[in-house]
Amino acid sequence: MSSSRMRWALAPIAAVGVISMLAACASGDSGDTADSGDMTSARDTLIFAIKEDPTCIDPQQSTITTSLNIGRQVVDSLVDQDPETGEIVPWLATEFTSSDDLTSYTFTLRDDVTFSDDTALTPEVVKANFDALFALSSTASLASQYLAGYESTEVVDDSTVTVNFSAPNVQFLQGASTMTLGLVSEASTAASAEERCTVGVIGSGPFVFDSYTPNDSVVITKRAGYDFASELRGHQGEALVDTIEFPIITENGNRTGGLESGEYDIIQDLPYADEARFDTDDFRLYSKANTGVPTGLIPNIDHSPVVADEAVRKALILGTDRDEIKELTAAAAANPATSALTSSTTGFVSQEDALAYDPDAAEELLEDAGWTLGSDGVREKDGQKLTFTVTAFYAQDVLEVAQMQLKDIGVDMQINITDAGGFFGAIASGDYDFLSAGLTRTDPDALRTLFSQAAKSKWAIIDDAELEALLTEQASTSDVDARMELIAEAQALIIENADFVPLVETIQLHASGASIEGITFDSASRINLYDVRATS
Amino acid sequence: MRRPFTGWRSALAFLAPKVFQFAFVIWATYTVTFLLLNLLPGDPLIAALSVKGGDATPTDPEALRELRAKYGLDGSLWERYAVNGLAALRGDLGVSIATGQDVGDMIGRALPNTAVVALLALALGVVVSIVITYFAYVAKWKWVRNTLLQIPPFGVAVPAFFSGLVLVSVFAYGLGILPSSGSRNPLSVVLPAVTLSLPVGAIFFQVFSAAVLEARASSYVFTAVAKGLSERVVFLRHVFRNALLPSVTILGLLIGYLAGGTAVVESVFSRDGIGRLVVDAVLARDANVVLGVVIVVSVVYSVVNLLVDLSYGLIDPRTRPKAARRAVQDARDKAVVEA
Numbered sequence: 104m105s106s107s108r109m110r111w112a113l114a115p116i117a118a119v120g121v122i123s124m125l126a127a128c129a130s131g132d133s134g135d136t137a138d139s140g141d142m143t144s145a146r147d148t149l150i151f152a153i154k155e156d157p158t159c160i161d162p163q164q165s166t167i168t169t170s171l172n173i174g175r176q177v178v179d180s181l182v183d184q185d186p187e188t189g190e191i192v193p194w195l196a197t198e199f200t201s202s203d204d205l206t207s208y209t210f211t212l213r214d215d216v217t218f219s220d221d222t223a224l225t226p227e228v229v230k231a232n233f234d235a236l237f238a239l240s241s242t243a244s245l246a247s248q249y250l251a252g253y254e255s256t257e258v259v260d261d262s263t264v265t266v267n268f269s270a271p272n273v274q275f276l277q278g279a280s281t282m283t284l285g286l287v288s289e290a291s292t293a294a295s296a297e298e299r300c301t302v303g304v305i306g307s308g309p310f311v312f313d314s315y316t317p318n319d320s321v322v323i324t325k326r327a328g329y330d331f332a333s334e335l336r337g338h339q340g341e342a343l344v345d346t347i348e349f350p351i352i353t354e355n356g357n358r359t360g361g362l363e364s365g366e367y368d369i370i371q372d373l374p375y376a377d378e379a380r381f382d383t384d385d386f387r388l389y390s391k392a393n394t395g396v397p398t399g400l401i402p403n404i405d406h407s408p409v410v411a412d413e414a415v416r417k418a419l420i421l422g423t424d425r426d427e428i429k430e431l432t433a434a435a436a437a438n439p440a441t442s443a444l445t446s447s448t449t450g451f452v453s454q455e456d457a458l459a460y461d462p463d464a465a466e467e468l469l470e471d472a473g474w475t476l477g478s479d480g481v482r483e484k485d486g487q488k489l490t491f492t493v494t495a496f497y498a499q500d501v502l503e504v505a506q507m508q509l510k511d512i513g514v515d516m517q518i519n520i521t522d523a524g525g526f527f528g529a530i531a532s533g534d535y536d537f538l539s540a541g542l543t544r545t546d547p548d549a550l551r552t553l554f555s556q557a558a559k560s561k562w563a564i565i566d567d568a569e570l571e572a573l574l575t576e577q578a579s580t581s582d583v584d585a586r587m588e589l590i591a592e593a594q595a596l597i598i599e600n601a602d603f604v605p606l607v608e609t610i611q612l613h614a615s616g617a618s619i620e621g622i623t624f625d626s627a628s629r630i631n632l633y634d635v636r637a638t639s
Numbered sequence: 640m641r642r643p644f645t646g647w648r649s650a651l652a653f654l655a656p657k658v659f660q661f662a663f664v665i666w667a668t669y670t671v672t673f674l675l676l677n678l679l680p681g682d683p684l685i686a687a688l689s690v691k692g693g694d695a696t697p698t699d700p701e702a703l704r705e706l707r708a709k710y711g712l713d714g715s716l717w718e719r720y721a722v723n724g725l726a727a728l729r730g731d732l733g734v735s736i737a738t739g740q741d742v743g744d745m746i747g748r749a750l751p752n753t754a755v756v757a758l759l760a761l762a763l764g765v766v767v768s769i770v771i772t773y774f775a776y777v778a779k780w781k782w783v784r785n786t787l788l789q790i791p792p793f794g795v796a797v798p799a800f801f802s803g804l805v806l807v808s809v810f811a812y813g814l815g816i817l818p819s820s821g822s823r824n825p826l827s828v829v830l831p832a833v834t835l836s837l838p839v840g841a842i843f844f845q846v847f848s849a850a851v852l853e854a855r856a857s858s859y860v861f862t863a864v865a866k867g868l869s870e871r872v873v874f875l876r877h878v879f880r881n882a883l884l885p886s887v888t889i890l891g892l893l894i895g896y897l898a899g900g901t902a903v904v905e906s907v908f909s910r911d912g913i914g915r916l917v918v919d920a921v922l923a924r925d926a927n928v929v930l931g932v933v934i935v936v937s938v939v940y941s942v943v944n945l946l947v948d949l950s951y952g953l954i955d956p957r958t959r960p961k962a963a964r965r966a967v968q969d970a971r972d973k974a975v976v977e978a
Contacts, residue, residue, distance in 0.1 A: 531698040
């Protein structure tokens, strides 16, 4: 296949991408919330159209973004994290310390906090939360990752509580800032997992669940007397609107049309293709890259000799053009993927130079490794074709661009788009050459979750002892600077050894009418609606 | 009254095969769906877990083994077939693995939403079909009649995805007089029902108008016209009733079409309902929900078709069983005598 023809075919698409990017740049910085300073809302009820059924509205159990975006408004956490600096600050706990080996964390609780059922936040309730959550095990899969190695929670005195782990748990403190480890009342900890999913939980947050009709809507209402906001919020006291309705509008066109016609105030997941249309004075756009590992190719070297060949994996890194992938498939506000962590993650270090697009070098690398070009344009070595399959359940467009780029260097990449069940089924059975997906986690420990061969949650099957040692060491390093150095080393190593081929950063892109103010992202790129209000 | 025993027996002879057929359809649907769900490649447990688990879906074999036992997915195929089937007979449709909700509750919640849209669409489609057919029947010019009769292929040919979006653009975003989606507003049922009524009405129209035109050429209409009856009276009193029989049959079959059609309409208009429920459940390989919906829909389908079968006798006395026909004849004789 001639590469020039391919480029001609891509030219119009690329042109559209470039133009929309220029348009976005010209119209100023999207995503900024220009606070007017007036902390009252002109309207009592806001309508926030969400893109899918949250399925389970308990933020401790669910891992899907839609559910977490709602759950965040209902539960408060022990600590909060500044999304800009990554600094952990007090929230329901006024003080927090950890042991040097990261096996125990001690929190001093605020003494005035109550849940919406008027029970008080006590060390006993914290203990009940973690005990119940750990008992849920894989039913609350993300929480069980944050609580890995959980041993016990000790009530030290009336306001102090210590959480103990059998092994160092570096991600716990950051996990404690998320809604996944948000605190619920004692009554909620005693309820069954199913009941918590459908009826919701009782939290100490600025809103309470009013109703959840599956496949239809969720409604939350303001909690009277709320006064426990963290210092990172724009105001203190009660939330600014009385009611937020979340109708479940699965069809993209209905959400965008409804935002335009004023039926909805805020919509979740504005399709990237509509970004330019809404980048006007009448609307506000909100975008932030998911934290964690960007979408990319994750190898299983046990499955195929092609994948096991380091030269091939290195050629994949050199032969994929992340700038072009970003232009063709991602939001204008997105950054190209430049590391094994996304640019919004604490500890991110760009590997831009090692990831620069260089198809000539890729071809040279393959030639040197003995992969010669066959008559059909696909390289081969000892009768083995340079072909492999990528298993994925989203971002098909991203893979198609990569597929075309790799074809230019004689690599035949097949795409197997399946559903989420098929994807995780493949991981469980180890039946894949490459996976393509990203992992959303607040802490850079996401690298260990995905790449450490000792982790039960691993997706990558690789053989990299040096990386394994680094990932293990960072997980027990309490000194933040020292740990971030290890994280930086790990990122460099992953790209150097081609343990991962980054492709694109996934952006959370939401939109609202121009009169809506105060929507902010937390450190996990989830939404906080405590400060939200309408100006007219 | 004079021959109660014979009447009872002949009613049984009339009903028994229909009831047997009714039971068979439900059993066969359950069996085929169960087998299909279990023959599909992939792990239904992981598919269901991923709905809530997102990128933290457990893949550790040990955790999966525990969960399999917890959800009763560790028995043999035949064990599960028998256990599920017997539970369904008792009215227990089990629990959804993906959402943890009771399947009976999920269906009970979604069914009324779907029924409202489906019944409204059906009523709208039937009424409009009859009106258009009437105008085609009484039309003085042939070209008017032909134009009117060309409407239904249009209704069938335009997919609901397209007509739905056009309706939303015009009436919700353009004129702003109807809500575009969801079910927060009671008026939100209008656009989905209109969308669904297009294909449903078109299918009914084709059958009904063909029957009307056939009747138009028949000798009894000739006689009626010769008697000097007006076209309206001929249509309403003679043609309409005779054209109703094939049309009622198609109504029964349309229930199946409606069940599928609502899946599309509910997606386009982001409404809760049986269609969306089953689409989501299939994607999550949520066997209990799929089986539950299939059983409920097949019961509805069978009941409606049973009613359609029984209504033949009401519409056309010639199709009644002998005893019933005799009763009608007796009644007529009596009426004549009394008159």
